[in-house]
Amino acid sequence: MKLGRLFVKRPINIIITVNLLLFSLLYLFHGVADYSVPLAGGLLTLIMVICYYIILKLSMGDQYIFLIISLLSSIGIAMLYRLNPEYGFRQITWYGLGMVFYFLSYGIFLWIKGWDRYLYLYIIAGIGLFLFTFFFGTTIKGATNWIRIGQSTLQPAEAIKILYIFFIAAYFKYPEKLKKPYVFLGIIYIHILFLVLQRDMGMAMLFFGVFISIFYAYNTEVRLFLINILASIMIGFLSYFAMGHIQVRIETWLNPWRDIAGKGYQITQSLFAIASGGFFGTGLGLGRPDYIPEVHTDFIFSAICEEFGIFGGIAVILLYFILVYRCFKITLNIKETFKKIVALGITLTYAYQTFIIIGGVIKLIPLTGITLPFISYGGSSLVSAFIAFGIMQALSRISIDGEGLDVIE
Amino acid sequence: MNSHKKIIHLIFVSSLLFLTLIGYLTHFQIFRASTVARNQYNRRQWAREENTIRGTIYDRNGVIIAETIDDNQQLLRSYPFGNLYSHVVGYSHQQYGRAGIEAQYNNQLMGYTSEGTVARLRDRIIGEHYKGNHIYLTLNHQLQQRALELIQWKTGGIVALNPSTGEILAMVSAPDYNPNTLNDDWSRLVEDNRSPLLNRVTTGLYPPGSSFKPVIAAAILEAGDVETNYDCTGSIVIDGYTLSDLNPRGHGPLDLRRSLVVSCNTNFARMAQELGEEKIVDIAKRFKIGSDLKADFNTSDSSMKYPEGMSATDLAAVAIGQGKLQMSPLHMAMIAATIANDGVMMEPRIIREMITPEGRVEDYISINGETIVSSEIASEVRTMMVAVVEEGTGWNARIPGIGVGGKTGTAENTTGVTHGWFIAFAPADNPQIAVAVLLESEGQTGGASAAPIARELIRFAIERGVLY
Numbered sequence: 001m002k003l004g005r006l007f008v009k010r011p012i013n014i015i016i017t018v019n020l021l022l023f024s025l026l027y028l029f030h031g032v033a034d035y036s037v038p039l040a041g042g043l044l045t046l047i048m049v050i051c052y053y054i055i056l057k058l059s060m061g062d063q064y065i066f067l068i069i070s071l072l073s074s075i076g077i078a079m080l081y082r083l084n085p086e087y088g089f090r091q092i093t094w095y096g097l098g099m100v101f102y103f104l105s106y107g108i109f110l111w112i113k114g115w116d117r118y119l120y121l122y123i124i125a126g127i128g129l130f131l132f133t134f135f136f137g138t139t140i141k142g143a144t145n146w147i148r149i150g151q152s153t154l155q156p157a158e159a160i161k162i163l164y165i166f167f168i169a170a171y172f173k174y175p176e177k178l179k180k181p182y183v184f185l186g187i188i189y190i191h192i193l194f195l196v197l198q199r200d201m202g203m204a205m206l207f208f209g210v211f212i213s214i215f216y217a218y219n220t221e222v223r224l225f226l227i228n229i230l231a232s233i234m235i236g237f238l239s240y241f242a243m244g245h246i247q248v249r250i251e252t253w254l255n256p257w258r259d260i261a262g263k264g265y266q267i268t269q270s271l272f273a274i275a276s277g278g279f280f281g282t283g284l285g286l287g288r289p290d291y292i293p294e295v296h297t298d299f300i301f302s303a304i305c306e307e308f309g310i311f312g313g314i315a316v317i318l319l320y321f322i323l324v325y326r327c328f329k330i331t332l333n334i335k336e337t338f339k340k341i342v343a344l345g346i347t348l349t350y351a352y353q354t355f356i357i358i359g360g361v362i363k364l365i366p367l368t369g370i371t372l373p374f375i376s377y378g379g380s381s382l383v384s385a386f387i388a389f390g391i392m393q394a395l396s397r398i399s400i401d402g403e404g405l406d407v408i409e
Numbered sequence: 410m411n412s413h414k415k416i417i418h419l420i421f422v423s424s425l426l427f428l429t430l431i432g433y434l435t436h437f438q439i440f441r442a443s444t445v446a447r448n449q450y451n452r453r454q455w456a457r458e459e460n461t462i463r464g465t466i467y468d469r470n471g472v473i474i475a476e477t478i479d480d481n482q483q484l485l486r487s488y489p490f491g492n493l494y495s496h497v498v499g500y501s502h503q504q505y506g507r508a509g510i511e512a513q514y515n516n517q518l519m520g521y522t523s524e525g526t527v528a529r530l531r532d533r534i535i536g537e538h539y540k541g542n543h544i545y546l547t548l549n550h551q552l553q554q555r556a557l558e559l560i561q562w563k564t565g566g567i568v569a570l571n572p573s574t575g576e577i578l579a580m581v582s583a584p585d586y587n588p589n590t591l592n593d594d595w596s597r598l599v600e601d602n603r604s605p606l607l608n609r610v611t612t613g614l615y616p617p618g619s620s621f622k623p624v625i626a627a628a629i630l631e632a633g634d635v636e637t638n639y640d641c642t643g644s645i646v647i648d649g650y651t652l653s654d655l656n657p658r659g660h661g662p663l664d665l666r667r668s669l670v671v672s673c674n675t676n677f678a679r680m681a682q683e684l685g686e687e688k689i690v691d692i693a694k695r696f697k698i699g700s701d702l703k704a705d706f707n708t709s710d711s712s713m714k715y716p717e718g719m720s721a722t723d724l725a726a727v728a729i730g731q732g733k734l735q736m737s738p739l740h741m742a743m744i745a746a747t748i749a750n751d752g753v754m755m756e757p758r759i760i761r762e763m764i765t766p767e768g769r770v771e772d773y774i775s776i777n778g779e780t781i782v783s784s785e786i787a788s789e790v791r792t793m794m795v796a797v798v799e800e801g802t803g804w805n806a807r808i809p810g811i812g813v814g815g816k817t818g819t820a821e822n823t824t825g826v827t828h829g830w831f832i833a834f835a836p837a838d839n840p841q842i843a844v845a846v847l848l849e850s851e852g853q854t855g856g857a858s859a860a861p862i863a864r865e866l867i868r869f870a871i872e873r874g875v876l877y
Contacts, residue, residue, distance in 0.1 A: 213422070217415040260450045272451040274434075275442035288453050310438045314431050321427040328420045332413065344416060348423070355426040364433045 011067055012052045018071060019045045022078035022284070029082065029285030036085065044077060044092050051099050060106060061397030062330060068323040069374050069389055073098075075316060076375030079303055082285055083296055087377050094379050098386035105390030110397070115166065116338035119177050122167035123187055129156040129163075130194040137198070157195065157203050158384035162391075164191060164207060165345030172218045173338040181224060199245065202356055202370030208232060209352045210345055218341065253366035266293050270361045273299075273306040274313075281309030296377040298369050302361050316375070317358065324351040327392055333399035343395045346388045447516075449506070457519070457539065458503075459484065464518040464541035466498055466510060468550040469576075469761050474498055475511070484538070490550075492585045493557055496608040497548065497706075497759070500588035505595060508606070510544065510759070513707060517542045517763055517771070540766035547576035547761045555869045556581040559862045564603060565829075565848040566610035566738045569866060572746035572834060572843045574776050575755030579866070580739075582609040612709040614735040615847060619672045619802075620818030620830040620855065621730030621741075623748055623790050626669055627782050628684055628692040630789055635683045637665040637676075645675040648721040652678050652729075655819070655854070669793045670801030672817060674729045681728030686719045689727055695781050696744060697754070698736070703777070704757040711736040730818060742845035745832040748794065749814070749840035752787035753778045795837045803831070805860035808868050812837030815863065817855035826850040831859035835867045842870050 007014050023041030030037050048070050055066050073095050081088025109115070133156045138146045146153045171177070171184050178184050188211050195204035212228060219225055240246050248263055256264030256271075269292045277287060289295050289303035305313040327347035334340040350373050357376075360367035371381040447454065463486060466475040474494050478485045486501050488494065499509020507515055520541035556567045556579040569579040584605040586598050598605050607613060629635045643659035645652050652674060654660065660673045668676040681689060690713075693699070698711045712735045715723055726732030739757065747754040755778040763771040782790075794814035797803040803815040814837050818830030829851040834840040844866055846859040 213419050217412045217419060257448075260448070268448075268450065271437075271445050272448065272453065274437065275445035276451065276453050278442065279438060288456060291452050305434075310434055313434055317427055317430050317434075321424070324423055324427070325420075328416070328423070332416060344419070348419065351423045351426065355430065358430050359426075359433075362430070362434055362437060364430065 011063070012049060015048055015052075015067060015070055015074065016045055019048070019074050022074060025284040026078060026081055030085070036089075037081070040081065040089055040092055044074065044095065047092075047096050047099060048074075051102075054103070055393070059397075060393055061395075061400050062326060062393065064326055065323065065389055065393055065396060066102075068319055068326075069385075072316070072319055072323075072374040075304065076300065076372075076377075078284070079289075079300055079307075079375070080296055080377050082307070083289060083303065087296055091377055091382070094382045097379075098382050101383050102386040102390040102393070105387040106394045109391045109394040115342075116170050116173040119167065119170040119174065122163045122170060126160045126163040126167060126191060127187075127194075129160050130191070132156065133198065134194065155378075155380040157198075157200060158380040160191070161203075161206075161349060161384060162388055165210070165342055165349065165388075168211065168214050168345060169338045169341035172214070172341055181219070181221075185228070196239065200369075201246070201249065202360070202368030205356055205368060206349065206352050206370065209356075210348045213348050214341060214344060217344065218337075249366045249368070253363065256363070266299070267361070267363055267367050269293060270299050270302040271363060273302040274310070274362060277306035277309050279310050281305070281307045281312055283307060294369075297371055298357065298367075298376070299361050300376050301358050301372055304375075317354075320351070320354045320373075324354075330392065330396045330399045334395060339395055339398060343392065343399075346392050349388070350385070455503075461519055461539040461541055463501065464520070464543040464766075466518075467543065467545045468548045468553070469545060470550065471545075472550040474546065474548075474550075479538075488588045490554075491587045491589060493553060493581075494548075495585040495588055496582040496610070497546070497580050498588070500591060502588075502591050505591055509608070510546070510706065514544060514760070514763075517544065520766070542766070542771050543764045544760060545762040545764070547571075547578065547759055548580065549578050549870075551873070552579040552866070552870055553581065555579070556866055557583075557585075559865055560846075560848075563848055564609075564850065565846070566608075566613065567844070567846050567862065567866065568610045568739050568742045569842055569844045569870065570742055570746055570757065571755075572750040572840050573755065575743075575746070575757045575778070576761070577757060577759045578842065578870070580610050580759075582607070582613075609847065609849070610738045611704075611707060612737065613847075613849075614709055614711060614737055615828055615830075615849070616732075616734055616820040616822055617730040617736040617741055618818030618820030618828065618830055618855065619674070619730055620816045620820075620832050620845075621734065621736070621744075622669055622672065622677055622728075623794060623816050623832075624692055624696055624744060625677060625681065625684070625689070625728050626665060626793060627748075627786050627790050628688050629665060629680055630786050631692075631782065632684055632688055635680050637668070637680060639663060639668070639673075639676040639679060641668075641673050641675050643675070645678055645725075647678060647682065647725045650722050650725075652725055666793050666796060669816070670796050672797075672802045677728040678725035681724040682721055684724075684728075686724060689719070689724060690715075693727075693734075696747070697740070698734075702740060702743065702757060704739070704759070705774070706757075706759045708739060708757075709737055711740045731821060738845045738847040741830065741832050741847075742843050745794075745815075745834050745845060746840075746843035747781050748787050748790050749834035749843050750778075750787075751784035752780055752782040754781045791834075791837065794834075798833070802854070802856040803833070803860055805856055806831065806833055806864040806867075808835070808864055808871075811835055811867070811871055813864070813867060814840075815860065817860060819854040819856075822850070824850045826852045827854075829853055829855040829858035831855050831863045833860075833863045833867060835871060842867060 019041055027037045055063055077088055077091045080091050138148045140146045146155055192204050192207050252263045256267045260268045273292050284307050287306040289306050292299045292302050295303050331343040331347055334343055353373055357370045357372050359365040371378055373385045463477040468474055475488050475498050478487050497509055499511040501507045501511040518541040520539055560567050560581055560583045563583055566582040570577050584603050586605045640662045641660040643654050643657045654674045660671045693713050698713050702708050714733050723732055727734050760774055765771050791814055794816055795812055798806045798813045798815045802817040806813050806815050813833055813835040815833035820828040829848040831846045834843040844863045846863045848858050851858045
């Protein structure tokens with residue numbers, strides 16, 4: 001009973017406990033002489049505890065958003081640490097930096113009023129970033145969606161994700177700004193076209209999914225919605241026949257076993273890992289996730305399944321589920337259209353992104369390269385996710401404070 | 410509809426997506442994972458294999474047939490008797506995969522089936538090798554050795570089993586190979602057109618010739634109304650085709666017993682006409698032709714394929730074990746065993762016991778049988794088969810002091826050179842062993858070529874008492 005109250009009253013204790021367990025296992029795995037592991041774990045836990053108390057003291061709204069994304073980050077960091085200590089440590093740095101952005105985006109979102117007035121800015125910035133990537137981008141793993149700055153690379157699509165949500169929200173707040181809905185639709189499809197041209201199918205699916213869902217909720221013309229659905233199906237078919245790499249994706253999804261050493265290599269290695277893990281997993285450090293290609297980014301979920309078992313994998317899915325559910329509740333509590341759509345957009349983006357990548361690595365849907373939010377290794381996606389959920393944190397405060405704010409508008 | 414309601418729809422959709430993920434993952438783990446994990450491309454398997462002391466395979470009395478030796482940290486699979494067990498036990502080789510018992514019971518030998526998570530964790534932590542389960546076969550090493558001696562340099566197969574339990578006592582297929590030297594021999598083995606890698610006893614299918622006649626005899630006895638007395642003139646015309654006997658002068662007047670003893674083709678062909686298609690198909694089905702023998706090792710199903718029904722000539726052909734009848738030597742031995750075992754056919758067994766590395770019995774082997782013909786019919790056929798050896802074509806299988814029942818077969822086939830067959834059981838009054846010998850494209854009659862081999866094997870088994 002006492003233990004239960006300890007976790008219920010102070011849920012941060014759950015995170016401390018999980019970190020303690022994960023990093024103790026890592027410590028054993030790396031050998032007792034390596035003090036960097038407890039050091040890293042201690043550092044991470046310290047950042048989390050400090051951030052948690054900041055959120056509590058400043059009554060920044062819903063505390064569980066932070067708790068869940070931190071729990072997911074912990075699991076990701078532990079897994080990355082196990083795969084390669086260097087990546088793990090860098091990810092802790094990214095987490096720290098991400099939290100800075102989290103508070104910044106929280107503050108800036110609340111501080112600046114009238115986010116809904118910059119429709120043109122969102123469009124120009126989004127398309128501009130795409131054009132920039134298109135002309136100056138670097139190709140990594142078959143997708144031209146990276147920009148190289150000195151030693152590091154970043155993915156502009158991660159930033160465009162947020163601009164895109166703001167653009168859609170601003171449009172539905174003042175639809176008359178774009179004269180006709182076709183102009184709006186045109187701009188949406190330009191976004192998606194750029195992603196297709198960059199061969200970033202996962203992002204293209206994600207952008208379309210988010211758009212069509214919000215369009216479903218806020219567009220009043222049923223006919224227009226149906227036209228969009230039909231058009232997207234046609235585009236899907238056309239691109240299947242026109243683009244060889246999409247055909248390959250579909251074929252390897254339908255039967256990866258035909259070419260295990262070739263085209264089906266990635267997905268079959270992922271399935272081998274999941275299958276070898278069984279229900280309870282091999283245990284942290286006892287599996288062979290190093291056999292999986294791209295294991296620290298796209299395929300990190302397979303590594304989690306191998307070492308923590310299907311039950312570990314399901315636990316991760318449920319964490320996302322709770323996160324998405326809380327965000328939906330926040331969305332429903334907001335009255336003002338722009339903020340409501342921003343909240344909805346962020347929620348859907350991360351719900352769909354999770355589905356697309358987990359569904360891909362377990363062969364439920366065709367595999368597309370996209371990161372698993374908060375868990376995959378990578379600065380761009382982690383920082384953009386923290387920015388997005390910083391905004392969500394701000395929105396949660398707005399939804400808790402009641403709708404005093406929409407009077408200001 | 411307002412947007413609030415539509416957002417709730419989106420909540421449903423998102424929830425559904427997450428539940429689908431969980432559902433699919435669970436489904437995958439329950440139904441697909443074990444197959445996927447055992448895929449040979451899964452490198453975890455190799456790592457696991459390199460670190461596993463595969464279980465030892467023994468004969469029924471504990472003679473080591475296959476074992477894994479720890480040679481300076483390198484695990485080596487060794488087969489102390491070389492060629493002797495090649496077709497039964499097969500091989501487990503990094504490059505060439507697995508065959509035989511090594512393939513079929515791989516999970517047992519690797520210890521996949523019995524390991525607990527705790528035991529696995531313990532082994533991982535102390536850095537010990539994984540250990541697989543040991544397998545005791547039903548084979549008798551001495552009998553196996555004798556069988557190999559008897560068939561060496563020939564092409565064919567010998568199988569001996571216990572009629573009352575279905576336990577395989579010896580099984581040899583020739584030509585064979587040495588599983589210890591696959592690296593050097595592989596390309597030669599694959600290219601050899603005598604197919605040394607094929608287990609002729611279990612997966613080779615051949616026309617049985619006259620050795621199938623006991624089955625037809627059983628059907629005739631069951632029917633009861635078939636006229637069995639006949640005056641054989643050496644040939645018979647059925648539906649325009651002339652079918653002749655090995656003995657062109659004819660056997661003269663004979664009954665069913667005599668027809669079997671001298672192996673009279675013309676009378677069997679004639680009796681089959683009276684017996685009719687229905688009863689022939691029925692007896693073939695009951696003797697499991699065309700169905701699984703339910704052995705605990707891999708076998709090919711024997712077959713008798715007449716999808717458009719049987720003509721008069723087809724009936725005649727099947728009655729003398731020709732036509733589209735294709736039998737494995739194992740199946741023929743089981744037919745002899747069924748006659749010997751009062752009409753009950755036992756499921757063939759080669760696994761006697763499986764034991765965990767800790768010495769616990771892992772799996773109990775079930776002994777199952779099925780009545781094919783009544784014990785009266787079986788007893789009558791048995792008497793006739795004893796007569797075949799005592800006074801007929803099976804003369805070469807006689808053993809002083811031991812009653813042997815048998816049936817010869819000389820089967821025509823597409824190679825143009827006849828196969829020699831002999832099926833037998835002994836002792837006649839209390840059968841302890843049933844045998845089938847097949848000599849592929851031997852060119853001699855079964856009585857001349859196969860019967861002496863069966864005799865030597867039975868004599869060795871019974872006189873030396875090396876049965877069980």
